[in-house]
């Protein structure tokens with residue numbers, strides 16, 4: 001029974017994974033859709049200076065135009081990078097994470113299928129044992145019934161003999 005409990009625990013863990021896997025798949029497809037959309041878009045302009053957002057302030061984590069980077073006091077002595085560089089780096093990180101997630105997804109799918117296989121194996125074994133037990137029970141019952149019948153036969157013949165002896169001793173013939 002420990003095995004069964006183990007299997008049911010694994011099953012419930014895997015079931016709790018299933019929605020997560022769907023969620024991951026959904027997020028990953030959303031992410032790639034968003035990425036494709038972003039690629040098609042031209043570089044946005046700065047709302048304040050109406051210049052292309054060609055730079056990225058690493059300190060504030062925001063995209064800037066050249067005027068923002070050079071003249072805004074807010075970003076004085078901050079660290080900048082070209083937006084293309086940052087974008088490519090982010091794309092690379094997303095690619096790596098997606099690959100890792102896909103690998104994990106494969107592992108989880110494999111785990112789920114092997115657990116399903118185990119469950120059906122355990123269920124099949126359980127059904128077989130149950131059939132064996134029923135068969136043994138029926139055989140035992142038949143054996144007991146026939147033994148009982150035999151004993152009753154013996155008892156009734158003994159009773160007849162006793163009656164005959166009793167009658168002959170008391171002169172009933």
Ligand SMILES: [Zn+2]
Nearest residue numbers: 046049065068
């Ligand atoms: Zn600007």
Ligand SMILES: [Zn+2]
Nearest residue numbers: 057060075078
């Ligand atoms: Zn800044």
